[in-house]
Amino acid sequence: MAENQRDIENPGDDGGNEAQGPYHQIICKAAKRGDWESAKQILDINVKYACDRITKGGDRALHIAAAGKHSEFVKQLVMRLNPEDMELKNDRGCTAFCYAVVSGVVANAKVMIIKNRNLSTIRAYDDMIPIHQAALLGHKEMVSFLCTVTPFQELIYQERIELLEATIRNDMYDEALNFFHKDRRLASARLKGNRSMLNLLARKLQALTTEKQEGVWRKFVGSTSALFSTPLQNSTQEQSSPTSCKARKLLEEMWEEYSNLTEKFAHLIRPQQILHCAAKEGNDQFLDMILHTNPDLLWELNEKRQSILHVAVLHRQEKVVRLICNIHGYKDFITLLEDKDRNNVLHLAAMTQTTFCRDNNENPLPDEQLTQRAKEQEKIMPQSLLRLSTAALQFDREISWFKDMENMMPPSLCDMLNDDDRTPKQLFSKEHMSLKIEGEKSIRDTAKSCMLVATLIATVTFSAIFTVPGGNHHEGAGAKKKTVFTVSDAVAMIYSMVSIVNFLSILILRYTEDNFHVALKRLFMGLAALGVSIAGMLVAFTAAFFLVYNKALVPILIAVFSGVPVALFWFLNTKLWFESTASMFRNLYRFIQQ
Structure with missing residues (x-):
């Protein structure tokens, strides 16, 4: 009993090691569970137990409660400290406040900061x-709160x-x-990899734009865009999100500060190739904002x-090419x-x-060198092109891109030779040979x-048309x-023949x-006709059940379930429908322009 009394009166006399007494164990368990009542019974005896080390890592009760996000426990304990x-x-050199910050619970951080x-x-x-x-952990509310209590002037520049x-x-814009308003010198700061803050912000603005989810109709309209803008596309332009607007505002202010550094401007822009x-x-x-004020760039x-135009064309960036081409002169x-x-x-x-997958002698690189080269060289095709469902659609999109560029550029460029003595058309055929073969095969x-x-x-369906269920004599219903x-049986048979003709024309x-693009158009028409024939066959199948069972429950159930194959056929090929339709619209628009 006397030993327990001595432990209560001197809880910190443990030589710096973690407390192992029964009271410390009770507080430790209570802090982990957020059980304030159990901890309160011990702290009412001696509040100094709250300052004892109760884990091997030197954590106190407040550390554990803050890490466990127990707000009421933290509030009551802070009042006693x-x-x-x-x-x-x-x-590890961390206060309990650090644990509260890392956990993201603003209420716990507020209670502690009011105390100290x-x-x-x-x-x-x-x-x-x-x-x-x-x-670093992305706790936006916590950062907003800490901005009000952290003296910015005490932070060093790094x-x-x-x-x-x-x-x-x-x-967190x-x-x-x-x-940035507190220290505008940050505009010219260098990050790891010799990148600038402006470069980072420009990349984030692009990510915010591309990550925003679009509806199915917007995806379809966007997929039909080439180097032209139509009223249909303009009517479906997405409104900027609040986050991207704030990012753009920060980018504009940072660029303004950036461009004011006249003596360093060229040295900052050129090495980084922003x-x-x-x-x-x-x-x-980003380019629209920059080139609007500095077209000489x-x-x-x-x-x-x-x-910039060469890079945009190389990487199939349609919006950037359109932007540059609209800058007159x-x-x-x-x-x-x-x-x-x-x-x-x-x-x-x-x-x-x-x-970039061949050496100077036009020989394919070994796997080891190819892997290394892939890390060193950026791939050209953008993700929007690589996401296309088939190689045929990829090749068709490449053809469309090349033809669009031909229509926009002076005719004299079409016959110019590069260092390999190839015209653009010859280079296109050589570069896309494997993609063409793969697309044709698919x-x-x-x-x-x-x-x-x-x-x-x-x-x-041909044989079924002459064998009507229930005989040939029916009256009324x-x-x-x-x-x-x-x-429905006749429709199924006719459209199946239409699809056969289309598929046969593709093979020859x-x-x-x-x-x-003709093959893609015929493939799309064949698939559409096949879908109609499947739907007609299932309708005929359902009608046959109604003829046999009349008003029984069986034909109703069959009618419900017969719609599943048709729905699956269209649903599982939705992406192909949209991409094929987009390809047809692109070629149709180019034909109208010509």
């Missing part, structure tokens, strides 16, 4: 300030850079604007002597530029990602499989059901770059 008790650290205002500037074991920890970078990466990176990623909003060349001059390999704009439009294989199904449907059966078609 002195301000200096809040600054106690564990073996110095907690916001006490650094953890890695010398990281609490607000930086919250920003900490300010890291803090601004963390807020931008986690889309209100806080980022706040930090504009070329934006063109490669399709960041038309269109003449900036990268190490390959390629302009510049396009006609820039299109005449050649890179260090004497490739003009059309040569770049003819290239694919396989360009179309033929699909046509063969579908033609087999269409033949089976035609055979079955039976006559109507017989009519439905006959018409000679595939060239100029008529490749």
